[in-house]
Amino acid sequence: xDSSSPVALRTAxxxxxxxxxxxxxxxxxxxxxxxxxxxxxQRARRASVPYLFLAPFLxxxxxxxxxxxxxxxxxxxxxxxxxxxxxxxxxxxxxxVLGDSSFWEGVRNVLTFGLIQIPIMLGVALIAALLLDxxxxxxxxxxxxxxxxxxxxxxxxxxxxxxxxYGQAFGPIAQISRAVGITPPEFLTSGTIIPxxxxxxxxxxxxxxxxxxxxALQAIPHELYEAARVDGASGIQVAxxxxxxxxxxxxxLTAIFSVIGTLQLFNEPSVLRAVSPTIIPPNxxxxxxxxxLAFTNRQFDYxxxxxxxxxxxxxxxxxxxxxxxxxxQSLR
Amino acid sequence: xxRRTSRTAFTALALLGxxxxxxxxxxxxxxxxxxxxSTAPGAxxxxxxAGPATEITFWSWVPGIGDQVAEFNASHxxxxxxxxxxxxxxxxxxxxxxxxxxxxxxxxxxxxxxxHLPGFISRGDLANLAELGxxxxxxxxxxxxxxxxxxxDGIYAYPQDAGPMIMMCNKTLLDKYGVAVPTTWDEFTKAxxxxxxxxxxxxxxxxxxxxGHFFGLLWQxxxxxxxxxxxxxxxxxxxxxVTRVAKLWGDLMNSGNMSPxxxxxxxxxxxxxxxxIACWTAGAWxxxxxxxxxxxxxxxxxxxxxxxxxxxxxxxxxYGGSTIAxxxxxxHPKEAETFARWLNTDPKITLxxxxxxxxxxxxxxxxxxxxEWSGAKAEFWGGQETHKVMADGANQVDVSFGWSPxxxxxxxTYAEELTNVRAGNITFEQAMxxxxxxxxxxxxxxxxxxxx
Numbered sequence: 001x002d003s004s005s006p007v008a009l010r011t012a013x014x015x016x017x018x019x020x021x022x023x024x025x026x027x028x029x030x031x032x033x034x035x036x037x038x039x040x041x042q043r044a045r046r047a048s049v050p051y052l053f054l055a056p057f058l059x060x061x062x063x064x065x066x067x068x069x070x071x072x073x074x075x076x077x078x079x080x081x082x083x084x085x086x087x088x089x090x091x092x093x094x095x096x097v098l099g100d101s102s103f104w105e106g107v108r109n110v111l112t113f114g115l116i117q118i119p120i121m122l123g124v125a126l127i128a129a130l131l132l133d134x135x136x137x138x139x140x141x142x143x144x145x146x147x148x149x150x151x152x153x154x155x156x157x158x159x160x161x162x163x164x165x166y167g168q169a170f171g172p173i174a175q176i177s178r179a180v181g182i183t184p185p186e187f188l189t190s191g192t193i194i195p196x197x198x199x200x201x202x203x204x205x206x207x208x209x210x211x212x213x214x215x216a217l218q219a220i221p222h223e224l225y226e227a228a229r230v231d232g233a234s235g236i237q238v239a240x241x242x243x244x245x246x247x248x249x250x251x252x253l254t255a256i257f258s259v260i261g262t263l264q265l266f267n268e269p270s271v272l273r274a275v276s277p278t279i280i281p282p283n284x285x286x287x288x289x290x291x292x293l294a295f296t297n298r299q300f301d302y303x304x305x306x307x308x309x310x311x312x313x314x315x316x317x318x319x320x321x322x323x324x325x326x327x328x329q330s331l332r
Numbered sequence: 333x334x335r336r337t338s339r340t341a342f343t344a345l346a347l348l349g350x351x352x353x354x355x356x357x358x359x360x361x362x363x364x365x366x367x368x369x370s371t372a373p374g375a376x377x378x379x380x381x382a383g384p385a386t387e388i389t390f391w392s393w394v395p396g397i398g399d400q401v402a403e404f405n406a407s408h409x410x411x412x413x414x415x416x417x418x419x420x421x422x423x424x425x426x427x428x429x430x431x432x433x434x435x436x437x438x439x440x441x442x443x444x445x446x447x448h449l450p451g452f453i454s455r456g457d458l459a460n461l462a463e464l465g466x467x468x469x470x471x472x473x474x475x476x477x478x479x480x481x482x483x484x485d486g487i488y489a490y491p492q493d494a495g496p497m498i499m500m501c502n503k504t505l506l507d508k509y510g511v512a513v514p515t516t517w518d519e520f521t522k523a524x525x526x527x528x529x530x531x532x533x534x535x536x537x538x539x540x541x542x543x544g545h546f547f548g549l550l551w552q553x554x555x556x557x558x559x560x561x562x563x564x565x566x567x568x569x570x571x572x573x574v575t576r577v578a579k580l581w582g583d584l585m586n587s588g589n590m591s592p593x594x595x596x597x598x599x600x601x602x603x604x605x606x607x608x609i610a611c612w613t614a615g616a617w618x619x620x621x622x623x624x625x626x627x628x629x630x631x632x633x634x635x636x637x638x639x640x641x642x643x644x645x646x647x648x649x650x651y652g653g654s655t656i657a658x659x660x661x662x663x664h665p666k667e668a669e670t671f672a673r674w675l676n677t678d679p680k681i682t683l684x685x686x687x688x689x690x691x692x693x694x695x696x697x698x699x700x701x702x703x704e705w706s707g708a709k710a711e712f713w714g715g716q717e718t719h720k721v722m723a724d725g726a727n728q729v730d731v732s733f734g735w736s737p738x739x740x741x742x743x744x745t746y747a748e749e750l751t752n753v754r755a756g757n758i759t760f761e762q763a764m765x766x767x768x769x770x771x772x773x774x775x776x777x778x779x780x781x782x783x784x
Contacts, residue, residue: 082737083563083779102748168593169602190755232400275597277541281751282744295426296740 076304093305102283114262118197125209133217148207159271162200188276209254216250263314286310384666385412388440393420396689440662446480447739454737459658460486464669476731477695490676493692495615495652495759497638498727502610504632520639524589533592537611543743544651551576551649551733558736567781569768582760601625615651616693616722623712635718647727745770
């Protein structure tokens with residue numbers, strides 16, 4: 001019975017002439033009155049109510065997150081040899097991760113990718129959000145939808161689509177180039193593969209980040225704009241001096257999400273590997289490496305250790321972004 | 333701030349957990365684990381008439397093999413084979429590995445490619461068919477195919493099909509530029525230069541990055557990258573036979589006389605169709621790919637033997653093909669062996685499997701020399717008796733070539749090194765040196781004794 005909630009009782013009882021409620025109250029008191037032991041029981045029960053509501057989530061969280069994590073961690077402490085079978089090796093797999101050039105090469109690739117892609121994508125998203133928020137644009141809904149649409153395309157499909165666009169024979173870019181008599185640019189080469197992938201991710205996720213920033217912009221009280229205009233600020237000044245600082249937390253959020261997303265890069269290189277196997281190695285990104293360790297080499301235990309290594313790198317980088325951002329803010 | 337950081341870290345860990353749990357699902361044995369697959373309508377009455385038949389499970393990814401399973405079930409009332417279509421290659425091995433580890437849903441019979449057999453043999457996953465009488469039929473197979481499935485005195489699988497290497501060339505295109513079809517690798521390199529010099533848009537060939545292709549080339553050079561004897565292993569990626577293959581393709585890449593396109597891509601198909609790539613070396617299954625890529629060039633293409641390193645001592649390699657093994661966990665190894673033997677040695681069945689959807693390349697001497705198969709005139713190939721060229725190639729495959737028990741690792745490492753070669757960071761020979769070092773370290777880590 002929820003009527004045992006003290007808050008509910010008090011508000012109900014404060015209402016004049018609510019006889020029914022009084023009865024409920026007396027019932028509640030009557031039920032819990034005798035002894036201090038049952039008061040403790042009542043308190044415990046009261047405290048347990050939030051957890052009861054949280055239970056469905058907590059169960060799911062334990063089954064689908066905590067348990068796999070423990071399982072994976074347990075796995076990472078063993079090594080299964082072809083000759084000699086499974087044995088406990090403690091943190092040996094982790095020591096191996098530290099010296100694994102294949103892993104760090106992948107980390108280096110995603111970092112390079114992130115350094116190029118994240119600023120461009122967030123820049124595009126911010127400009128688009130500011131434009132949509134400004135008064136000068138007509139047909140905002142269409143633009144907003146159109147810009148967001150690539151996010152609805154599954155990343156595997158997006159990669160296939162861009163793989164076709166980048167193609168040297170059938171790709172529209174190559175065909176147009178040939179039609180106008182210039183050598184078609186090559187997109188899938190060792191030197192251009194990271195920008196080519198960055199382009200796909202930017203196309204896909206700029207709209208999503210734009211939407212987060214746009215939502216934050218909508219929440220800014222209009223009095224601030226009026227005040228700025230009274231002070232003689234131009235449209236651009238309003239954007240740079242009022243809007244951007246106020247949606248700072250939203251931008252930080254998108255940056256963190258992007259860092260995490262970047263380190264998890266998998267689908268796009270995995271799909272493009274089929275069309276350029278000599279350009280994208282099986283350890284191109286840490287996730288791709290983990291996948292190959294587990295499903296090609298059948299090294300599930302080491303794959304688990306590398307996964308935790310990747311998680312650690314992700315945690316460190318995310319903290320670093322937060323640290324840099326907040327430090328700069330406190331200095332200002 | 334601190335709270336948020338830790339939450340972010342936790343989110344990252346949680347995401348990781350999610351992806352791992354997703355992996356766990358993917359690993360679980362094939363979705364059809366309990367569903368009895370294609371059983372012929374005619375099979376069940378026969379089986380029920382003779383009382384309860386022994387049921388065995390068979391994993392295969394050969395399209396249309398259910399027909400042969402049905403035929404077996406009809407003619408063998410005491411055994412009922414349940415065919416479960418598996419996903420090709422790694423996907424099946426992953427499912428098999430999980431089944432073996434947990435002991436749940438292990439099939440009695442399983443399709444395994446040649447290069448992955450040693451891994452399963454070393455782990456003790458496969459039954460020794462020699463103990464079930466495989467010695468009686470082993471001479472019916474082309475020698476090297478049995479050698480691939482053997483270790484010591486044991487025979488761990490029956491060869492099902494193979495991919496002896498051949499070279500396919502657009503003869504009309506080569507003729508147009510007056511380039512003779514190369515018969516040696518020396519001529520091959522020269523032809524690549526001549527052709528590209530004659531027309532800068534035309535190339536003799538491109539590089540096939542697929543690992544099986546490169547190891548087929550090593551095989552064809554007489555290289556022995558791995559020699560396995562129980563827990564002892566010898567690794568050799570620095571022999572002259574390996575080095576000359578690496579150097580040839582590395583030089584071709586740098587010379588600009590080879591198309592930079594990757595095999596099996598749309599661009600590659602287009603290049604075959606618009607006649608900018610003239611030749612392709614592949615397994616004997618290659619012709620169907622040319623036929624579908626360049627249907628308009630019917631009559632222009634021909635099948636040739638592989639170019640040789642030493643024309644006086646022709647050697648061939650293999651690229652593709654599978655075996656049928658009986659698992660050690662099988663509770664009916666005798667029945668399983670009966671089916672595997674029947675499927676891979678019965679003259680009618682092995683001939684049937686060369687056609688239809690299966691389209692397998694035969695590995696029994698009888699079928700290879702069966703005029704019904706070997707005398708077939710290939711319409712697309714200008715009526716050429718292509719099977720004769722392939723059969724000759726099959727008989728020249730080096731018997732002594734062996735794989736490591738960790739082909740997955742070797743393949744991944746090779747692919748990694750290849751991208752470095754392609755990026756110009758290292759030479760192809762250096763890549764081989766790296767494969768040597770990494771494989772050696774891995775073999776030791778996996779408990780093998782590596783002979784230096």
